[in-house]
Amino acid sequence: MNINILDDPKQLGEEAGSTAAQAIQVAISRQGYANIILATGSSQFATLQKLTSESIDWSRVRMFHLDEYIGLTASHPASFRRYLKERFLQLVPPLLEGILINGEVPDPGEECHRLGALIEENPIDVALIGIGENGHLAFNDPPADFSTLDAYHVVQLDQACREQQVGEGWFADWQAVPATAISMSIPQILRSKKLIVSVPDSRKAHAVRCCVHGPIDPQCPASILQQHPDCHLFLDRNAAVLL
Helix, strand or coil: CEEEEECCHHHHHHHHHHHHHHHHHHHHHHHCCEEEEECCCHHHHHHHHHHHHCCCCHHHEEEEECEEECCCCCCCCCCHHHHHHHHCHHHCCCCCEEECCCCCCCCHHHHHHHHHHHHHHCCCCEEEECCCCCCCECCECCCCCCCCCCCEEEEECCHHHHHHHHHCCCCCCHHHCCCEEEEECHHHHHCCCEEEEEECCHHHHHHHHHHHCCCCECCEHHHHHHHCCCEEEEEECCCCCCC
């Protein structure tokens, strides 16, 4: 695991976004296109801001994203589809393909199957992800499933995860946060050739410590990142305080 500690979230985002851009450009140069994963949430603000400013041939980029609440409309302020449209898709030229999770479908299991088939056909070159306060990756809360064969699955959100969404200002209270979501699985995340992990803020410090120094344990889903051969962790000093 490559650990980069920066002074503040802005510098973190600049370094993470620049590293991601270089990896995307290498993939395009090597194979003519790049398949990427984008995360959402406050941890990605500065990283996506930097990424969208980079000189990349976006017409050669196919994007997947990590997770979406079940039952939340695409216009809701907390919708991850809305987040990606406003903070990424509307700021870059049209992509080769933008594959978004539809959490409003009648059958979330069928949506997982659709997404799984698409990502199986398009192996991921670069994944931009974060780590939750409870150590989650995507919406894989502890104890996380490290062995599922599914690329996407329906998950239950624990209270700590739902309270994090309130703390970041997306919902008024934790009861308003949907209890279920469609999430990319941890095995699928780990299939990405390169991981760019952006983690600002002291509220993530315990999760960062268990990610870097703890045993690999489903109770700290992020600890599995220790097994990835090309994982780049970008922290600000507050997030790294317990290392």
